Amino acid sequence: MAEITAKMVKELRDQTGAGMMNCKKALAEADGDFEKAIKHLREQGIASAAKKAGRTTSEGIIFSYIHPGDKLGVLVEINCETDFVARTDDFRTFAKDVAMQVAAADPKVVSREDVSAEMIAAERDVYQNQAKLEGKPEKIIDKIVDGKLEKFYAESCLLEQAFVKDTDRTITDLLTQTIAKIGENIKIRRFIRFRLGD
C-alpha cells in the first residue's frame, strides 16, 4: 500500500478544496493514485461542495425548535444562496437537524474560530494544572493539553460535534453532504438555546 504523505494531502486539498481528513481518506482508498482520489471526492460531491464554500450566502431561514414540554427552545439562522433553495424540504430538514442538535448537544459556538483567545487560554490553563497535579512528566504536558483542547472543541463547537442522529458523522459532514445534495453553499450562521431557568 502506498504511503500517503502530508505533501500529497496538501496537493489534493489545494486542487479540490476538500477537507484534510477527506483528502487523506480518498488518497488511502485510491492507494495514492491522485486522479482516482479526485474522482472519488467528486463522486461523493465533497470536492464540489468545498468549492462552493466560498460563495455568498445572503438568503436562508430562521428556524425554531421547541422541545416537547416547552422547557427548552432553540433558534437558528441557516443561510444559503437563493430564496428558492431556502424554501426546499432538503434545506428545511437540515435546519431542523441543526436546531435539534443544538437542543440535544448544547454547543457553545458554531466553529472553533468563534472560541475567543481568552477562552482558549483559560482552558489550556486548567488542563495544564490538571496534568501537573496528576504528576504527568513535564515533557508530555503540552501534548496532553493539546489533546484535551481538541476534545473541548469536539464538544463545544457545533460543526465538530458528532451528529446526534448519526454519531458516525460530524455536523461538518452533514453540512458538506447537504451542500453536495442541494448544490448551493450553506452556512450555519448562528444559534441560541434557552433552557428554562438557565
Add this chain to the structure above:
Amino acid sequence: MAEITAKMVKELRDQTGAGMMNCKKALAEADGDFEKAIKHLREQGIASAAKKAGRTTSEGIIFSYIHPGDKLGVLVEINCETDFVARTDDFRTFAKDVAMQVAAADPKVVSREDVSAEMIAAERDVYQNQAKLEGKPEKIIDKIVDGKLEKFYAESCLLEQAFVKDTDRTITDLLTQTIAKIGENIKIRRFIRFRLGD
C-alpha cells in the same frame, strides 16, 4: 377636587404595592379618598398583582414565534410560579403576545434596569450634542436630554413599549393585567430576535 400630594401617593404605594402612576390615578378618581382608591386598585386587580410581583417564578415556558416567510424569529422565556399555570391557555396567549411584540417592535432589553450605564451615558452624550448643535439654551438642555432619554426607554425597553395589538396599553399593563387574571406572579425573563442577515 382634592389635591393629590406625593405623600398620599407614597402611602398608597406602600399599602398596595401598586405602581406610582396607578396610585396617582386611583387617588384622583377617588377625589383623594384613600379607601376608595384602594378599592379601585383592588377591583382592577392591580393591588394584588403588584403584591404578587415579589414571588418566586421558577416555572414557565420557552416560546417561539416565527414570522410568516421565515426571515424573522423570536425566542422568549416567560416565567410563572407553577407548572400548572405554565400549561394554561391564558399564560400561553401572553407568551405569544410577548413574542409577537418582540418580532414587531424590536426592543433591545426587557426593562430599563437592563440598559447598561455605558449605553445611557452614550445616549445622553448624543442628545446633549444634538441640543447644542440646534442652539438650545444651556439651561434647558438637561431637561431636553431627560425627555429624549425617556423616549429612548419607551422605544427600547420591552416593558415600556406600547403593546402593538392595543397601543393604549404598555407591555407592563398587559403583564399586570395577566398577573391579575391568572393569579400568579409572571416574569418576562429574556428574549432574542433573529432577523435574516442581521
